[in-house]
Amino acid sequence: MEETHVHAVYEAIAPHFSNTRYKPWPLVEKFLLEQEKGSIGVDVGCGNGKYIRYNHVYLMGCDRSLNLVEIARKETSERKNNGDVFTSDGLNVPIRPVDFAISIAVIHHFHTPERRIEAIRHVLSKVKKGGKAMFYVWALEQKNARANFNVEKKQDVMVPYVVPTTKEVHERYYHLYKENELLLDAQEAGGTIVDHGYERDNWYVIVTH
Amino acid sequence: MKLLTTNFVQCAVKSCSSSSNCFPLHFTECELVHEDLEFDEDFIKNVMVKIDWPALLSVTRDIGNNSLPEEKPNIESCDEQVLRDLHLVLLETQIKDGKMICKNCDHLYHIKNTIPNFLLPPHLA
Numbered sequence: 001m002e003e004t005h006v007h008a009v010y011e012a013i014a015p016h017f018s019n020t021r022y023k024p025w026p027l028v029e030k031f032l033l034e035q036e037k038g039s040i041g042v043d044v045g046c047g048n049g050k051y052i053r054y055n056h057v058y059l060m061g062c063d064r065s066l067n068l069v070e071i072a073r074k075e076t077s078e079r080k081n082n083g084d085v086f087t088s089d090g091l092n093v094p095i096r097p098v099d100f101a102i103s104i105a106v107i108h109h110f111h112t113p114e115r116r117i118e119a120i121r122h123v124l125s126k127v128k129k130g131g132k133a134m135f136y137v138w139a140l141e142q143k144n145a146r147a148n149f150n151v152e153k154k155q156d157v158m159v160p161y162v163v164p165t166t167k168e169v170h171e172r173y174y175h176l177y178k179e180n181e182l183l184l185d186a187q188e189a190g191g192t193i194v195d196h197g198y199e200r201d202n203w204y205v206i207v208t209h
Numbered sequence: 210m211k212l213l214t215t216n217f218v219q220c221a222v223k224s225c226s227s228s229s230n231c232f233p234l235h236f237t238e239c240e241l242v243h244e245d246l247e248f249d250e251d252f253i254k255n256v257m258v259k260i261d262w263p264a265l266l267s268v269t270r271d272i273g274n275n276s277l278p279e280e281k282p283n284i285e286s287c288d289e290q291v292l293r294d295l296h297l298v299l300l301e302t303q304i305k306d307g308k309m310i311c312k313n314c315d316h317l318y319h320i321k322n323t324i325p326n327f328l329l330p331p332h333l334a
Binding site (some may be wrong): 040071089096 | 210211217218219220223238244245246247249251252254255256258259264285300319322323324325326327328329332334
């Protein structure tokens with residue numbers, strides 16, 4: 001499931017996907033700006049590296065898609081950013097613990113509750129005691145037109161991604177989170193909730209441990 | 210791959226995570242490139258607090274750089290040139306191509322075009 005409907009899709013759509021994902025989300029930006037100067041962080045599922053742009057921190061971004069990581073490398077290099085990129089699996093990020101972590105629009109691609117909780121637990125294990133991690137997942141309760149793909153309000157769905165230039169359609173797997181579900185998963189993973197809420201069709205949570 | 214990153218990455222093989230030999234990795238056949246980045250004194254000072262100095266020395270020696278002192282510099286009392294030298298080593302020096310080997314299990318990781326690959330083959334993942 002994840003191999004065909006997540007990993008392979010991102011490899012295939014990387015260039016176009018990256019062109020549509022350049023603007024940081026405001027609350028992620030706020031979280032990053034709150035980190036102390038010289039803090040070391042990890043971005044698990046960094047995609048095109050759009051959050052590696054704040055030079056008061058050193059953010060290491062990792063992603064399973066080499067095509068996306070190559071784009072992240074090029075763009076962060078052109079922006080003269082602190083930080084770095086590498087390829088790794090989200091359930092196996094090979095670093096010693098750092099000061100903070102983000103994982104934005106990633107956890108919803110794991111296809112069982114156990115794997116989603118394990119993914120949160122793994123990210124938390126890469127943050128020092130007392131450090132914070134922020135997670136964003138797509139919400140079931142979507143208020144805009146994109147929700148049209150899911151009129152039946154199913155939680156486990158395939159979301160078509162159409163590449164405009166070629167009209168190719170790629171189906172991406174998502175688990176759409178219900179209200180409070182992310183909080184429960186984060187607590188199950190051993191986290192203590194610091195803040196949470198809803199922004200732009202997504203649930204987010206800031207967790208410490 | 211910036212040298213600062215080498216101070217955090219370790220072997221991805223699960224059975225190595227409990228071994229003290231999985232960090233730092235051994236670097237070999239490395240080709241380096243320089244990339245200018247803005248110097249920020251406070252940033253470097255705060256980063257230095259988090260640096261594992263013996264691990265950094267191990268990696269710099271692996272890549273043939275013997276410029277760093279045996280003891281970690283005292284960042285509160287050192288002059289600006291020391292901090293600029295650390296900025297050069299940690300942030301501006303990149304490994305473009307090379308190999309990383311785990312000192313515990315001998316697994317080999319590649320760095321290609323400045324990107325380290327920590328994805329494991331199926332039998333180890």
